[in-house]
Amino acid sequence: ELKVEQNPLFLSMQEGKNYTIYCNYSTTSDRLYWYRQDPGKSLESLFVLLSNGAVKQEGRLMASLDTKARLSTLHITAAVHDLSATYFCAVVPSPYSGGGADGLTFGKGTHLIIQP
Amino acid sequence: EADIYQTPRYLVIGTGKKITLECSQTMGHDKMYWYQQDPGMELHLIHYSYGVNSTEKGDLSSESTVSRIRTEHFPLTLESARPSHTSQYLCASSAGRYNEQFFGPGTRLTVL
Numbered sequence: 001e002l003k004v005e006q007n008p009l010f011l012s013m014q015e016g017k018n019y020t021i022y023c024n025y026s027t028t029s030d031r032l033y034w035y036r037q038d039p040g041k042s043l044e045s046l047f048v049l050l051s052n053g054a055v056k057q058e059g060r061l062m063a064s065l066d067t068k069a070r071l072s073t074l075h076i077t078a079a080v081h082d083l084s085a086t087y088f089c090a091v092v093p094s095p096y097s098g099g100g101a102d103g104l105t106f107g108k109g110t111h112l113i114i115q116p
Numbered sequence: 117e118a119d120i121y122q123t124p125r126y127l128v129i130g131t132g133k134k135i136t137l138e139c140s141q142t143m144g145h146d147k148m149y150w151y152q153q154d155p156g157m158e159l160h161l162i163h164y165s166y167g168v169n170s171t172e173k174g175d176l177s178s179e180s181t182v183s184r185i186r187t188e189h190f191p192l193t194l195e196s197a198r199p200s201h202t203s204q205y206l207c208a209s210s211a212g213r214y215n216e217q218f219f220g221p222g223t224r225l226t227v228l
Contacts, residue, residue, distance in 0.1 A: 031214065042206060043159075043219040050214060088158065092215070103149055103161035103174050104217060111156070 002027045002093045006107035014115055016078055021110045023072040023089035032072050033104065034063050035088045043088065047074075079114045086111050119143055122207050122220040129197055130228050137192045137223045139207035148190040149208040149217065152176060159206060165190055197227045 003026040013019055023032070031050055035043040047056045049065035049072060056063050060083065062075045072089055090104035120141040129135060141148065146167045151159040151174075161174030165184040179201070180194050190209075194201055204224050208217040 033216070035219075042221045045216055045218065048214050048216050086156075090159075103164050104151075104159070105161070105175065106158040108158045109156075 002029075002091060002105045004089060004091050004105050004107040006089055006110050008110060009108055010111050012113045012115065013076075013079055015080055018078065019076050021074040021076075021087055021089075021112075023074070023107055025070050025072075025089075025091045025105075027070075028094040029067070029070070029091045030094045031092045032065055033090045033092075034072070034074055035090060037086045037088065037109070039086075046087075076112075081114050081116055084112055084114045120207060120209055120218055120220040122205075122223050124223060125221060126224050126226075128226045128228065131196075131198055133197050133227075135194050135197055135225070137205055137207075137225070139190045139192070139220055140188050141190075141209040141218075141220075142188060143209060143211065143218070144187065145209035145211040145218075146187065147210045147215065148184070149210075150174070150180075150182060150190070150192050151206045151208065152178065153204045153206060153222075155204070163192065197225075199227045201225060202227050 005024045034046040037043050047063040052067040054065045060077045065072045086109045088109045090106045123138045148165045150163040152162050153159045160176035162178040163182040165171050171182050180192050182192050204222050206222045207220040210217040
């Protein structure tokens, strides 16, 4: 059974600081996704990571993937208040390790609060 | 931008009622999904579909059922709602090589 673990689950930080969110998963995976969810809202796709060593950046957010370590990171640079949200990583297991087809297995989410 | 719609957005009903949550997408995506999310928690896959007349159960057992008669439409039905069904239900669709999933706004269901 695929397990996805995020840490930290809660993070309060000040504007201007840097921080990293970690996502570990337990079995071989083809693809890893990062999503953002604002309170009471749906999920917004941030990044799709498809191969070992993949790195993607959008504004103050940068995501990377190490498939050998089964680890993805989401790095926040010089945080601003608008980045306050819950961030989820989600994984699709590879076709040969079972799982619900292309259905995503989510981590518990990191609730991020950025204070002025 | 993704065009995926869910209705109703909020629903409060009594125990034992039959309900259908609607999900529609205008992107022509073959694959569609239903996830359940409790407040402050992760999402769990409860149903998915690869196309018309295709439906499968997801990783989390659910008493709900789904149908896929048209590509754009993937409704979820609860025959007899119970308080344990109180949750948020999110619909998603995907297509293409990387199967990036786009989510609807969700239906927040409360069963009294």
